[in-house]
Amino acid sequence: MECWNHKIETMGREDIERMQLSSLKELVSRLYDSSPHYHSRMREAGVLPGDIRSLQDIVRLPSMNKLDLRDNYPDKLFTAPPEDVIRYHVSSGTTGKPTVVGYTRNDIENWSESLARSFASFGLGRKDVIQVSNGYGLFSGGLGMHYGVEKLGAAVVPASTGGTKKQIDLIKDLNVTAIACTPSYLVHMIEVAEGMGLDFRNDTRMRAAILGAEPWSENMRRHIEDRMGIKAQNCYGASELSGPLFTECQEQDGIHIWGDLCLVEVVDPETGEHVGDGERGELVFTMLKREALPIIRYRIGDLSGITWEKCNCGRTHPRLQRLTGRVDDMIIIRGINVFPSQVEHVLGEIDEVTQQYMIVVESRGVMDNMAVQVELDPKAFTDDILALRGISSKVAKALQEVLNVKVDVQLMEPGSLPRFEGKSKRVIDKRVMM
Amino acid sequence: MTLVKQLSVMVENRVGRLAEVTGTIGEAGANILGFSIAEGENFGIVRFMLDRTDDAYNALKANGHTVSCSDVIALPIEDNPGGLHRVAARCAQLGVNIVYAYAFRKSDGAVLVLKVDDSARSVRMLKADGFNPLDVEELV
Numbered sequence: 001m002e003c004w005n006h007k008i009e010t011m012g013r014e015d016i017e018r019m020q021l022s023s024l025k026e027l028v029s030r031l032y033d034s035s036p037h038y039h040s041r042m043r044e045a046g047v048l049p050g051d052i053r054s055l056q057d058i059v060r061l062p063s064m065n066k067l068d069l070r071d072n073y074p075d076k077l078f079t080a081p082p083e084d085v086i087r088y089h090v091s092s093g094t095t096g097k098p099t100v101v102g103y104t105r106n107d108i109e110n111w112s113e114s115l116a117r118s119f120a121s122f123g124l125g126r127k128d129v130i131q132v133s134n135g136y137g138l139f140s141g142g143l144g145m146h147y148g149v150e151k152l153g154a155a156v157v158p159a160s161t162g163g164t165k166k167q168i169d170l171i172k173d174l175n176v177t178a179i180a181c182t183p184s185y186l187v188h189m190i191e192v193a194e195g196m197g198l199d200f201r202n203d204t205r206m207r208a209a210i211l212g213a214e215p216w217s218e219n220m221r222r223h224i225e226d227r228m229g230i231k232a233q234n235c236y237g238a239s240e241l242s243g244p245l246f247t248e249c250q251e252q253d254g255i256h257i258w259g260d261l262c263l264v265e266v267v268d269p270e271t272g273e274h275v276g277d278g279e280r281g282e283l284v285f286t287m288l289k290r291e292a293l294p295i296i297r298y299r300i301g302d303l304s305g306i307t308w309e310k311c312n313c314g315r316t317h318p319r320l321q322r323l324t325g326r327v328d329d330m331i332i333i334r335g336i337n338v339f340p341s342q343v344e345h346v347l348g349e350i351d352e353v354t355q356q357y358m359i360v361v362e363s364r365g366v367m368d369n370m371a372v373q374v375e376l377d378p379k380a381f382t383d384d385i386l387a388l389r390g391i392s393s394k395v396a397k398a399l400q401e402v403l404n405v406k407v408d409v410q411l412m413e414p415g416s417l418p419r420f421e422g423k424s425k426r427v428i429d430k431r432v433m434m
Numbered sequence: 435m436t437l438v439k440q441l442s443v444m445v446e447n448r449v450g451r452l453a454e455v456t457g458t459i460g461e462a463g464a465n466i467l468g469f470s471i472a473e474g475e476n477f478g479i480v481r482f483m484l485d486r487t488d489d490a491y492n493a494l495k496a497n498g499h500t501v502s503c504s505d506v507i508a509l510p511i512e513d514n515p516g517g518l519h520r521v522a523a524r525c526a527q528l529g530v531n532i533v534y535a536y537a538f539r540k541s542d543g544a545v546l547v548l549k550v551d552d553s554a555r556s557v558r559m560l561k562a563d564g565f566n567p568l569d570v571e572e573l574v
Binding site: 373378383410413415 | 475
């Protein structure tokens with residue numbers, strides 16, 4: 001087994017947890033002293049830095065979520081001096097303000113370290129040429145991968161998104177051996193390559209793909225691996241945690257979460273209490289070394305479980321099991337986060353339809369398709385089918401502008417969609433999650 | 435000008451929904467003279483030619499149905515081979531564009547219901563050409 005950092009990646013659970021506790025204590029003390037926000041949150045929760053004596057004590061600390069970041073736009077939660085911040089990434093606003101994540105030099109270094117270990121865990125190294133086809137810019141995917149590849153010492157081809165034919169030419173001409181992108185984009189690339197008469201298996205040196213930012217199925221993995229003759233590795237991350245951070249190793253049996261950098265808890269979404277070892281629940285992340293924007297007990301909304309069982313690859317850090325869904329109704333379509341509240345907002349602006357709607361997501365072939373069923377406003381009903389079709393198109397166009405995702409709009413008879421008392425369940429996701 | 439009122443009802447694509455609509459119309463005491471169904475993905479549009487259109491309209495509204503009222507032309511046609519063709523051919527010559535149509539038979543002959551692009555102009559041209567669009571009393 002080739003490890004990027006053999007000592008850390010294979011140390012025993014007790015040693016990892018000792019490191020985690022030491023980092024956690026340091027983090028909590030620092031926040032208590034330097035962050036007015038955390039200081040008051042901790043006072044409200046009746047916890048002082050000295051109360052954190054074991055890892056179990058973490059439950060005494062207040063948790064945070066996306067709203068904390070949004071409400072403290074742009075940088076009110078930052079704890080590093082402004083001159084130490086060397087980069088910002090900004091995730092798109094969904095229902096209000098965007099969230100801003102700042103990075104110090106150490107933050108970038110730890111992020112890159114995490115990815116370099118991950119890349120090495122499925123056999124990538126200095127001799128590889130890795131094409132980064134995640135978006136570069138405010139989105140953290142492109143630059144995050146880029147720095148990880150450079151840290152690894154491999155060559156990076158910063159292709160970003162779009163220009164698929166050119167991307168395929170580059171893969172061939174620069175002897176690219178691995179690509180980072182969304183699974184749906186890679187499937188698209190396979191189709192385009194076929195149209196160009198190119199067979200990835202014989203005409204390129206491709207051997208791996210790092211795929212994430214959206215849910216994908218085992219079927220899709222098999223499809224990609226068969227058609228390209230490569231290993232397709234699942235990648236996990238989130239803009240709040242830095243960006244893409246962790247991947248599967250060559251065993252493809254769970255995503256290694258580097259325990260010295262990140263502490264994951266799994267809690268019951270209703271009670272917030274820890275679930276038993278190996279059980280599923282809501283993931284709660286603490287980034288132990290973050291400086292610019294501390295992320296502590298961050299409830300990210302993903303549902304899954306972790307296992308501390310030693311991996312066949314020899315690595316000892318906890319592994320994240322398949323994601324089984326979301327706590328909220330957020331859905332990810334072709335790498336883009338979509339919240340039902342966004343759909344509701346768009347529908348509210350259009351007179352001809354009501355705000356009674358359902359979102360239906362399904363796999364069409366290997367691509368995801370999103371349909372919005374919405375009840376027509378009875379006053380807008382007409383005998384003219386073309387006019388009704390015009391309403392559908394108008395709604396589809398408005399949704400696409402806001403969501404950046406193509407949406408099929410289906411008008412429904414007023415009163416025909418389900419009504420909800422209490423928490424509504426407006427998303428029907430028929431995809432197989434990975 | 436002789437145009438006839440027709441009711442169009444938006445009907446969810448679900449078993450039993452049409453029966454709810456026709457039940458309401460029956461209870462309102464309206465007799466269906468002719469009707470058609472246009473199918474869509476999640477709903478259909480059911481169009482009714484009725485003797486007591488207003489009563490049916492109010493009853494449908496009161497029962498929460500989504501309904502609209504529109505003007506169509508009801509043309510008597512010969513109930514023998516070539517009957518429809520003679521009308522279709524004249525419409526073609528007159529430049530009358532048919533959006534949709536349905537037909538039914540009554541005791542003294544057949545009736546073709548036409549939705550056309552420009553109702554007023556089309557009725558004028560059809561009348562000038564010797565056709566005799568029916569009003570609702572003549573339909574019953």
